[in-house]
Amino acid sequence: xxxxxxxxxxxxxxxxxxxxxxxxxxxxxxxxxxxxxxxxxxxxxxxxxxxxxxxxxxxxxxxxxxxxxxxxxxxxxxxxxxxxxxxxxxxxxxxxxxxxxxxxxxxxxxxxxxxxxxxxxxxxxxxxxxxxxxxxxxxxxxxxxxxxxxxxxxxxxxxxxxxxxxxxxxxxxxxxxxxxxxxxxxxxxxxxxxxxxxxxxxxxxxxxxxxxxxxxxxxxxxxxxxxxxxxxxxxxxxxxxxxxxxxxxxxxxxxxxxxxxxxxxxxxxxxxxxxxxxxxxxxxxxxxxxxxxxxxxxxxxxxxxxxxxxxxxxxxxxxxxxxxxxxxxxxxxxxxxxxxxxxxxxxxxxxxxxxxxxxxxxxxxxxxxxxxxxxxxxxxxxxxxxxxxxxxxxxxxxxxxxxxxxxxxxxxxxxxxxxxxxxxxxxxxxxxxxxxxxxxxxxxxxxxxxxxxxxxxxxxxxxxxxxxxxxxxxxxxxxxxxxxxxxxxxxxxxxxxxxxxxxxxxxxxxxxxxxxxxxxxxxxxxxxxxxxxxxxxxxxxxxxxxxxxxxxxxxxxxxxxxxxxxxxxxxxxxxxxxxxxxxxxxxxxxxxxxxxxxxxxxxxxx
Numbered sequence: 001x002x003x004x005x006x007x008x009x010x011x012x013x014x015x016x017x018x019x020x021x022x023x024x025x026x027x028x029x030x031x032x033x034x035x036x037x038x039x040x041x042x043x044x045x046x047x048x049x050x051x052x053x054x055x056x057x058x059x060x061x062x063x064x065x066x067x068x069x070x071x072x073x074x075x076x077x078x079x080x081x082x083x084x085x086x087x088x089x090x091x092x093x094x095x096x097x098x099x100x101x102x103x104x105x106x107x108x109x110x111x112x113x114x115x116x117x118x119x120x121x122x123x124x125x126x127x128x129x130x131x132x133x134x135x136x137x138x139x140x141x142x143x144x145x146x147x148x149x150x151x152x153x154x155x156x157x158x159x160x161x162x163x164x165x166x167x168x169x170x171x172x173x174x175x176x177x178x179x180x181x182x183x184x185x186x187x188x189x190x191x192x193x194x195x196x197x198x199x200x201x202x203x204x205x206x207x208x209x210x211x212x213x214x215x216x217x218x219x220x221x222x223x224x225x226x227x228x229x230x231x232x233x234x235x236x237x238x239x240x241x242x243x244x245x246x247x248x249x250x251x252x253x254x255x256x257x258x259x260x261x262x263x264x265x266x267x268x269x270x271x272x273x274x275x276x277x278x279x280x281x282x283x284x285x286x287x288x289x290x291x292x293x294x295x296x297x298x299x300x301x302x303x304x305x306x307x308x309x310x311x312x313x314x315x316x317x318x319x320x321x322x323x324x325x326x327x328x329x330x331x332x333x334x335x336x337x338x339x340x341x342x343x344x345x346x347x348x349x350x351x352x353x354x355x356x357x358x359x360x361x362x363x364x365x366x367x368x369x370x371x372x373x374x375x376x377x378x379x380x381x382x383x384x385x386x387x388x389x390x391x392x393x394x395x396x397x398x399x400x401x402x403x404x405x406x407x408x409x410x411x412x413x414x415x416x417x418x419x420x421x422x423x424x425x426x427x428x429x430x431x432x433x434x435x436x437x438x439x440x441x442x443x444x445x446x447x448x449x450x451x452x453x454x455x456x457x458x459x460x461x462x463x464x465x466x467x468x469x470x471x472x473x474x475x476x477x478x479x480x481x482x483x484x485x486x487x488x489x490x491x492x493x494x495x496x497x498x499x500x501x502x503x504x505x506x507x508x509x510x511x512x513x514x515x516x517x518x519x520x521x522x523x524x525x526x527x528x529x530x531x532x533x534x535x536x537x538x539x540x541x542x543x544x545x546x547x548x549x550x551x552x553x554x555x556x557x558x559x560x561x562x563x564x565x566x567x568x569x570x571x572x573x574x575x576x577x578x579x580x581x582x583x584x585x586x587x588x589x590x591x592x593x594x595x596x597x598x599x600x601x602x603x604x605x606x
Contacts, residue, residue, distance in 0.1 A: 030405070033052060033107060035048060035092055035110065037068055037400070039398070051389075072595075076090065076151055077089070080134070085119060086117070087116060093108040093109060105405025123137045123167060130595060131145070144158045158203065158204070161204065162179055164184070168195060175462065183195070218230055219265045226288040231261070234251040235276070237249075255296075260278050262277055267308075268308055269310050270500075271500075272288065297334060299326070300320060300322070301324070308360075314329065315327055315380070324340050327383060341367065354370035356370065363380055364380060375388070377389070435533030449564055449565050451501045452591055453498070454568075455589060457590055459497065460596055460600075506518075520541055527580065537571070540552070550572035567589060
């Protein structure tokens with residue numbers, strides 16, 4: 001039976017079977033779990049189940065048809081009911097915590113957040129930089145929800161006001177915000193005003209810049225250093241700067257089919273690229289930094305839905321109205337393979353008619369099939385059906401949360417508290433971490449110790465996110481908060497906000513533009529600091545690559561022997577010896593998968 005939860009809306013949870021969350025174990029420590037949330041086309045409800053044990057169900061009652069968004073790395077699901085002026089939130093209760101060399105996973109039964117948001121016609125949802133932003137099309141504002149508080153079951157929202165109500169969006173970009181802008185021209189009846197562009201604003205909506213023209217702006221996504229949005233004339237990109245958001249229009253080239261536009265965009269997470277629609281029978285791969293910016297992919301039939309694979313950014317998947325699923329090779333800009341996976345669903349008729357939707361779940365594409373009353377499980381590599389799950393009603397919109405990680409157990413059998421984790425596993429011998437070791441302990445290290453996608457922490461210093469760290473350090477030592485922050489201001493300062501390392505290739509992202517080089521090991525140097533403690537620089541020399549990539553890079557991560565780094569300080573330049581004398585500026589990088597509050601926790605634990 002269903003038990004209604006008191007709140008603004010009637011969001012409810014029922015459990016079809018009793019028991020704890022189902023786990024699919026790879027071994028005694030590693031767990032892989034994907035939890036699927038399905039909105040019904042007609043009935044106001046969301047059904048959830050784990051792919052590994054779909055017979056166990058949770059049902060969340062809402063007030064209308066739900067468009068589902070997985071946000072905050074899958075920690076929460078946003079259920080937008082546009083026609084019923086309501087937004088509900090469900091916590092997936094699957095939490096992933098990255099530690100560089102591995103992730104921890106915590107699992108519990110999903111739970112409804114009691115409080116809901118209501119307002120005139122909520123629609124677009126932005127999930128970025130720890131903020132969940134919902135545009136209320138007929139209210140003329142966006143509600144900004146803190147994603148981390150949402151995970152704790154709390155909703156404390158602030159409001160970004162727009163000059164005129166319209167079907168648009170707002171998003172954080174660096175230290176600023178942007179919002180879509182509607183025309184001032186009068187409209188008849190209940191018609192929506194024309195959208196004309198994008199403007200930089202403060203978090204409350206106060207304009208800070210001019211309107212960047214983007215006719216009919218619609219569809220938005222983040223990838224790497226860029227926000228991108230579709231326009232009648234091209235793709236508008238936005239990057240952060242010290243002076244606020246910077247826009248640039250990428251005009252559609254003449255070799256694209258004329259008369260078409262992009263109105264939906266998806267952003268890759270592990271490389272800087274977007275995939276967008278382009279007319280009813282086309283897709284376009286968008287490189288926001290390098291030419292050619294556009295590569296067109298023609299589809300054999302009209303598109304129903306498409307998705308990018310977060311686990312392998314090279315590939316995306318698109319379902320067409322003939323019932324075929326196609327694998328897209330994003331790097332080559334072409335269809336790689338195709339297979340029939342369901343009966344045809346014509347794109348004629350109303351845009352909201354029941355048609356399949358797809359989402360990624362590890363090695364599978366999961367697809368709702370409304371007419372069959374199924375969720376289909378399809379191998380993403382073979383495009384073959386590997387199972388079906390019967391879902392009552394007409395399964396329609398779909399979202400997925402989950403992943404893989406290690407479950408840590410205490411002696412009492414309870415999963416460990418991540419916030420109380422002592423981090424000893426990450427840093428090994430505490431004396432070595434502090435810089436006290438013997439020369440004989442120092443060993444050569446491979447570049448693979450630093451492999452991954454890394455983010456600079458300097459923006460977090462600038463926006464105040466790291467202020468609790470300085471306070472924590474001041475309480476433990478003799479320096480003031482102001483002095484500590486000043487030291488780290490010099491130490492962390494950099495204009496390279498992202499670095500990716502794969503194999504022998506290192507790519508530096510400055511103002512969103514990549515510079516790539518290949519590097520070979522060039523030895524190690526032991527340095528002695530003023531306090532008497534020591535550190536080791538592991539040095540790599542460029543063997544090939546872009547002119548903008550430095551000749552030498554030197555890693556320092558408090559380690560002295562082969563071990564996967566969970567963060568590092570990086571020194572770079574063209575003079576190997578001069579770099580060894582640099583001890584005041586040490587740009588610092590943490591995994592891009594870590595959220596701001598997780599970085600703060602890691603720093604305070606040192």
